[in-house]
Amino acid sequence: MTKFEYAPAPESASLVDIKSEYGLFINGKFVAPKSGKTFTTINPATEEVLAKIAYAELADVNLAVTAARNAFTKTWSNLPGSQRGKYLFRIARILQERSREFAVLETLDNGKPIRETRDTDIPLAAAHFFYHAGWADKLSYAGLGSNPKPYGVAAQIIPWNFPMLMLAWKIAPALATGNTVVLKPAETTPLTALLFAEVCQQAGLPAGVVNIVTGDGATGSHLVNHPGVDKVAFTGSTGVGKAIAKAIAGTKKSATLELGGKGANIVFEDAPIDEAVEGIVNGIFFNQGHVCCAGSRLLVQENIEDELLEKLKNRISLIRVGNPMDKNTDLGAINSSAQLARIKEIADSGDIEGAMRWSPNCVLPNSGFWYPPTIFTGVSQSHRIAREEIFGPVLSVLTFRTPAEAIEKANNSPYGLSAGIWSDKGSRILWTAKRLRAGVIWANTFNKFDPASPFGGYKESGWGREGGRHGLAGYLKGDN
């Protein structure tokens, strides 16, 4: 060995026991779907089939919503907050105890690196349960009146990019506030949600409080349109979000929508350059860029562009792409062939429209779905790669001359979810943050999450907030 080649350090897949077939989790039990239909979920890094999953149709959704309604009226809404909190604390502790199992399963089903599931997804999911467990008996102090009431049955639909974390973002506040839940995990990543169903059993959660139905968009549509649902919470694409908004228009259902984004990461000339480079890499290559709040547009002040790009390319060359189960992997597999095709299609438009593509030399595995870390320079505001959410490891680099131009470019997007500001000057950070139309703004960091901090978007990035005191408002009806 002449240079430091890290030997493979794979996590063991045997830490988790994957069943060959999973039913639907309805009223505290795993049941077969009425139609008997199933679909498969695969490991996107190898294309191996992991398990057969039940496909829920309208009849199954009916059962799940009925179970949730019964649990709401008979048990859950009658429990004092402190008792609900007890269950949530219990779930949070079990998630911590079984964190390795969850991390391995998430990596197998999703394709993201074990380093991220181990250090980010699962610890944060547990943190959300802990945080909301604390709120359960203090809801009168949430600023929503002295006796805020739950909606009832919440229909929750979550995406494939952070399956377990999004489950926690949805289920923890719903349960803390006294709602019951029917949750539909994404078609390509149902396994951790089904393991979570086992955790609900282990925690002794009353039957029907959490129900999990697996399926595709049609299943989700049955759920959203179900008359027994009081509240819809969705995280996913803006297209589907719009469809949900149309579907519930004119009904009594309220909705929280966390949709797409095209986050601007603005680097001023006085920024700490080396840390800005880290933040840019984290902003777009964390979770293969499958992040709604990804910093997918880099806006760099023109007089530092060359220096920044040189350092950025050097840093991107160090990204270790490959087996997600290896503890040394930085960039894992793209979640599905459909997503890979979408990334390719939009990125190719960058070539056609005249932007300059750069990727480091990296060998991609033969099986599975992979896309190399990619940056485009010479991007203009009108290019598709500057406007559309790619949801992959593709960064568009634009420049600006004045702070006003940076704001103008950053805000010139139908989205408004996240933004980053890099500067050593506090006044400039505040000046910029005040003018950005984005729900989450990071200064000299990126992709930092905490259950106490509300998350959500402006414009087509969504309605409502999740997390923090503000997130409780999405699950409670106040006095006024």
Added chain:
Amino acid sequence: MNSTLLADKSEASLKRFLNNLSPVDQVGATARVETLATRSIKVESKNWAIDLAIRMVDLTTLEGADTPEKVRALCAKGVYPDPTDLTVPSVGAICVYNDMVKIARQALDNGGGKNIPVAAVATAFPSGRASIEVKIQDTKDAIANGASEIDMVIDRGAFLSGNLGLVFEQIEIIKALCGDKAHLKVILETGELVTLDNVRKASYLAMLAGADFIKTSTGKVTPAATAPVVYVMLEAVRDFYKMTGTRIGVKPAGGIRTTKDAIKQLVLVNEVAGPEWLDPALFRIGASALLNDLLMQRMKMRDGYYASPNYVTLD
């Protein structure tokens, strides 16, 4: 001075250069270091890293109570760290106080270690609080006694009070004394500089003034070689190389006691400065207890079990 980065030799132009360096964000730097600390190094890469780390150790004793006997024992160990296994490489250097240099040199020459350099701490180590005349004499003595590496301390009081010209000038003077007879390592004592911005400034100051190596600490002050400090220094040598084409070495010293710590340092070197720095000519680890832990881990990798600590020699 080994570069043309400064407009002229005035303190004003030095300050202008140092003040134009990009700031360091402490939170971001620490986060990056923490991620790199999760790299998992095992099997062949661990074997390789252990041997490299042994070759990088500046085996050090810097106690008032040092005896000639202890220094001779240290030298013998530096040449053959494990006499029962001659595949174990020799260490990078033996690092001692000025008065022990001659003893160390002789012990190495007589014990098969002709190629191992003796490093002397100099210039009123560890505080640097003496007149330049004293520092000059200290350095001259060390070189005359056979030191081929000089680990000088900077005057932190001068640096922190903004008297950068003085610090620069003193490094230049010592560098001139070293000439081609000795390598100059400049100790920044980062525990006293406190901020990462200061670490970056002091690193550039030392490199501009002619340091061959920049070294974190004396080992007499805590904190010493923390990972974020080493990270910032590795960035500095990487960027200095881009500016000038000259590769400056880095030497963390103080607080690195275990194989795990040492391997984390090597991962930092690999991913921050680059693989070219994975060479005892460009990266050293100032340590004493570390060597025994490296030897114990090496035996464990070879035999499959941990041996009793009695199988490695006391220092």
